[in-house]
Amino acid sequence: MSVTFLGMPADRPFPRNAARAVRDSQLRFNLRKATRTIRARRASVVAEAPDWAELREAGRAIKEHTLRNLDEYLVRLEESVTAAGGHVHWAADATEANRIVAGLVKATGETEVVKVKSMVTQEIGLNEALLEQGITAYETDLAELIVQLGDDRPSHILVPAIHRNRAEIREIFAEHMSGWGRPAPEDLTDEPAALAEAARLHLRERFLKTKVAISGANFAIAETGTLVVLESEGNGRMCLTLPRTLISVVGIEKVLPTWRDLEVFLQLLPRSSTGERMNPYTSMWTGAAEGQEFHLVLLDNGRTGVLADEVGRQALRCIRCSACLNVCPVYERVGGHSYGSVYPGPIGAILTPQLRGMGSELDRSLPYASSLCGACYEVCPVAIDIPSVLVDLRSRARHPWPERAGMAAAGWVLERSGRLARLQRAGARLRRLVPRRLPGPLGGWTDTRDLPEVPKESFRDWWDRTDGGRR
Amino acid sequence: MRVALFVTCVNDTLFPDTGRAVVRLLRRLGVEVDFPRAQTCCGQMHANTGYRDEAVRLARRSVAALRGYDAVVVPSGSCAAMIREQYPKLAGSSGPFADAVAQVVPKTYELTEFLIDVLGTTDVGAYFPHRVTYHPTCHSLRGIHLGDRPLTLLRQVKGLELVPLPGAEECCGFGGTFALKNADASAAMCADKVRAVLDTGAEVLCAADNSCLMHIGGMLGRQKSGVRVTHLAEILCSTETAGVR
Numbered sequence: 063m064s065v066t067f068l069g070m071p072a073d074r075p076f077p078r079n080a081a082r083a084v085r086d087s088q089l090r091f092n093l094r095k096a097t098r099t100i101r102a103r104r105a106s107v108v109a110e111a112p113d114w115a116e117l118r119e120a121g122r123a124i125k126e127h128t129l130r131n132l133d134e135y136l137v138r139l140e141e142s143v144t145a146a147g148g149h150v151h152w153a154a155d156a157t158e159a160n161r162i163v164a165g166l167v168k169a170t171g172e173t174e175v176v177k178v179k180s181m182v183t184q185e186i187g188l189n190e191a192l193l194e195q196g197i198t199a200y201e202t203d204l205a206e207l208i209v210q211l212g213d214d215r216p217s218h219i220l221v222p223a224i225h226r227n228r229a230e231i232r233e234i235f236a237e238h239m240s241g242w243g244r245p246a247p248e249d250l251t252d253e254p255a256a257l258a259e260a261a262r263l264h265l266r267e268r269f270l271k272t273k274v275a276i277s278g279a280n281f282a283i284a285e286t287g288t289l290v291v292l293e294s295e296g297n298g299r300m301c302l303t304l305p306r307t308l309i310s311v312v313g314i315e316k317v318l319p320t321w322r323d324l325e326v327f328l329q330l331l332p333r334s335s336t337g338e339r340m341n342p343y344t345s346m347w348t349g350a351a352e353g354q355e356f357h358l359v360l361l362d363n364g365r366t367g368v369l370a371d372e373v374g375r376q377a378l379r380c381i382r383c384s385a386c387l388n389v390c391p392v393y394e395r396v397g398g399h400s401y402g403s404v405y406p407g408p409i410g411a412i413l414t415p416q417l418r419g420m421g422s423e424l425d426r427s428l429p430y431a432s433s434l435c436g437a438c439y440e441v442c443p444v445a446i447d448i449p450s451v452l453v454d455l456r457s458r459a460r461h462p463w464p465e466r467a468g469m470a471a472a473g474w475v476l477e478r479s480g481r482l483a484r485l486q487r488a489g490a491r492l493r494r495l496v497p498r499r500l501p502g503p504l505g506g507w508t509d510t511r512d513l514p515e516v517p518k519e520s521f522r523d524w525w526d527r528t529d530g531g532r533r
Numbered sequence: 534m535r536v537a538l539f540v541t542c543v544n545d546t547l548f549p550d551t552g553r554a555v556v557r558l559l560r561r562l563g564v565e566v567d568f569p570r571a572q573t574c575c576g577q578m579h580a581n582t583g584y585r586d587e588a589v590r591l592a593r594r595s596v597a598a599l600r601g602y603d604a605v606v607v608p609s610g611s612c613a614a615m616i617r618e619q620y621p622k623l624a625g626s627s628g629p630f631a632d633a634v635a636q637v638v639p640k641t642y643e644l645t646e647f648l649i650d651v652l653g654t655t656d657v658g659a660y661f662p663h664r665v666t667y668h669p670t671c672h673s674l675r676g677i678h679l680g681d682r683p684l685t686l687l688r689q690v691k692g693l694e695l696v697p698l699p700g701a702e703e704c705c706g707f708g709g710t711f712a713l714k715n716a717d718a719s720a721a722m723c724a725d726k727v728r729a730v731l732d733t734g735a736e737v738l739c740a741a742d743n744s745c746l747m748h749i750g751g752m753l754g755r756q757k758s759g760v761r762v763t764h765l766a767e768i769l770c771s772t773e774t775a776g777v778r
Contacts, residue, residue, distance in 0.1 A: 081717040090721070391704045395721040431715065433708025433722070434581060436675035450622075456583030469579060473587035476542065476574040477594065486546050506716025510723070511751030514547050521545040521552035525568050531556050 075427040079400035080392075089225055089397055096224045097388045103337025104385055104441070111333065120326045122445040125379035128319055129369060135284040135317045136360065142287025146349020148356040153311075159361050160191035163276065163309055166357050167197050170307050172274045178291060178298040179203030180278030181382055182313050182361060184216060184404040188276070199276065200242065202265050202297040204258070211238040217398025217406060219384040220335050225397050228252040235260050243268055265297060275305040279312045280381065281327060282358075285320045288348045289358070292331060292341045302345050311359045314366075315378040327381060330443040334383035364417035373454040377413045379444040386438035386448060392431055401428065408438035412451040420459055429455035464503070479522070486520035493518070537602040538566050539595070539641075541612045541743075542574035544764075548743045554770035555608050555644060561770075562652060566606075571598040577615040580623070582710045589623050596620065596633045604651060605641045608766050610673025610741045613643040618676060643673065643741060644766055645682040655685050660773040662692030666735035667765075668726070668749065670742040671704050683741055683765055690768060696733045700725070707748035720752075727752045730760060738762045 706722025
């Protein structure tokens with residue numbers, strides 16, 4: 063079986079990535095500002111929806127039902143898309159999906175494609191795979207453009223360039239735009255309006271001359287074969303309508319049974335992701351438009367494996383809104399790149415090790431990239447119990463031996479109250495010998511914190527000595 | 534009413550003052566408290582770190598020690614959440630362990646829940662003349678949904694000036710073994726929490742969990758800030774005539 067690829071190298075464990083990120087004060091400032099702004103916006107628009115709890119439950123239930131009958135709805139989707147003049151392709155993994163897409167592009171004779179922002183094509187590393195076939199993919203989402211020009215990697219589901227500030231963006235535009243098409247104006251400033259205008263002019267040229275487009279989709283409706291993309295900038299609309307050939311790569315979990323189901327998600331998604339009541343652009347297309355060729359590539363890439371897991375399968379309900387990232391205190395400090403996957407934050411911490419398996423040190427460390435504070439579960443619009451899945455994944459991870467030994471010792475002591483009492487008394491006798499800095503892996507704690515003083519007497523000894531405080 | 538105190542291993546071993554405060558407070562309110570001696574630890578550390586088998590053994594032992602009482606009082610939002618949220622999952626749907634869990638879970642209360650929901654009191658007759666801020670720990674906030682019960686109780690304490698904590702609902706970065714496994718991220722989270730505490734100008738930081746207080750207090754201490762950390766129970770136990778110790 064091939065290894066599931068998730069768009070990023072998985073070389074170092076999370077704590078080491080995080081340690082480096084935490085020391086980057088500019089990164090921490092950028093992340094703090096961005097996540098806090100969007101978090102507050104989400105909270106206010108969610109609070110004004112009186113039926114949010116019901117919507118959330120409906121979203122959960124629709125997704126749950128669809129996943130349980132996924133085979134049926136996928137076949138239905140294929141029939142509907144085909145009936146509407148589209149072509150459906152099935153891809154088991156990233157390699158197969160990339161091969162299909164490259165083949166479709168080559169068949170058009172073109173060597174350039176435009177892309178609307180798509181997590182799933184990031185997941186399969188499509189741009190790199192196309193480049194190997196001599197095809198250049200141009201990102202048209204503003205944030206994806208910044209990431210692409212900067213030869214960087216996205217670090218957030220919704221705001222891929224969240225780790226960059228506007229001064230950095232100006233520099234990237236001024237330096238790299240010319241290598242990809244229309245250069246940035248000579249006098250480019252770091253004013254948001256000036257940056258947006260430079261991107262607009264650069265992209266406009268690209269839209270008008272490119273004949274093939276590649277998209278993902280937020281939803282795919284089995285009943286009608288309709289694909290749906292929600293976005294904010296209009297670049298998606300340009301990609302979806304202008305080119306002659308449209309290729310959409312969609313994860314199999316994106317299917318919804320009926321047109322009616324969409325209503326729930328059109329409310330849940332914008333409020334949860336951008337903190338808006340409605341997103342500016344919602345594009346829907348069914349099969350091939352006149353004069354256009356349409357291909358739908360349905361991607362598994364580990365998803366059916368996740369579906370087989372009783373606890374973990376709820377991760378497939380995710381609608382990629384990024385509310386869990388924006389509220390996560392760990393993500394806020396360490397940023398998206400630390401997660402070594404295109405799916406960062408709490409959802410990434412459960413999705414990545416499930417899709418990719420826990421073979422690497424990074425993937426084994428991801429379920430631990432959380433303090434289990436529960437904020438992610440609280441904001442999730444489809445009620446994915448991320449903390450429970452994290453704990454379940456932890457129970458299946460291979461643990462390092464010193465930790466196993468420590469946990470076994472603690473378990474042995476705690477299994478009999480007499481053992482605990484004897485350890486407490488030993489601790490009380492040696493209380494003056496407790497070092498200020500703990501050795502080995504425990505040192506991380508005492509580097510920045512004082513240990514509490516060991517008391518002279520444990521609670522249970524006090525209880526016995528005083529008959530529960532009565533003497 | 535026969536009430537069992539589940540004091541928790543952290544309080545038992547490192548913070549016995551909290552346990553003593555709970556006993557004195559409940560007795561002052563006319564509740565007879567027992568300390569089932571067979572108890573040790575709820576098993577949360579093992580469960581949350583991925584050692585399910587050990588956690589199950591500890592859960593069995595806790596439930597055996599605590600069943601047979603009219604109520605179980607836990608001075609920790611985190612351990613109360615462990616019993617109420619995770620024990621049913623560990624126990625499964627049937628069998629003697631599941632039955633015992635089903636008996637204990639509905640009778641298990643965090644301290645402030647017991648005071649307000651069971652005893653029906655919001656004024657426990659406490660006196661604590663200090664400027665205090667309250668940190669709602671994650672498990673007391675989102676695990677067992679304590680809501681504003683602690684604040685309701687603190688507002689009735691004579692002499693106490695309650696100051697709000699900015700960003701109160703954000704995690705302090707303790708998370709049990711998270712603080713060891715992800716020491717850098719944890720310290721960064723704790724540093725922000727400490728800054729928020731210092732911004733309030735409070736003399737005392739209180740919470741319903743000593744583990745989080747140990748974490749935040751450890752950094753407050755290292756920075757020689759002078760801010761004291763105290764479990765909520767110790768504030769509620771304090772009176773004009775007698776301190777806790």
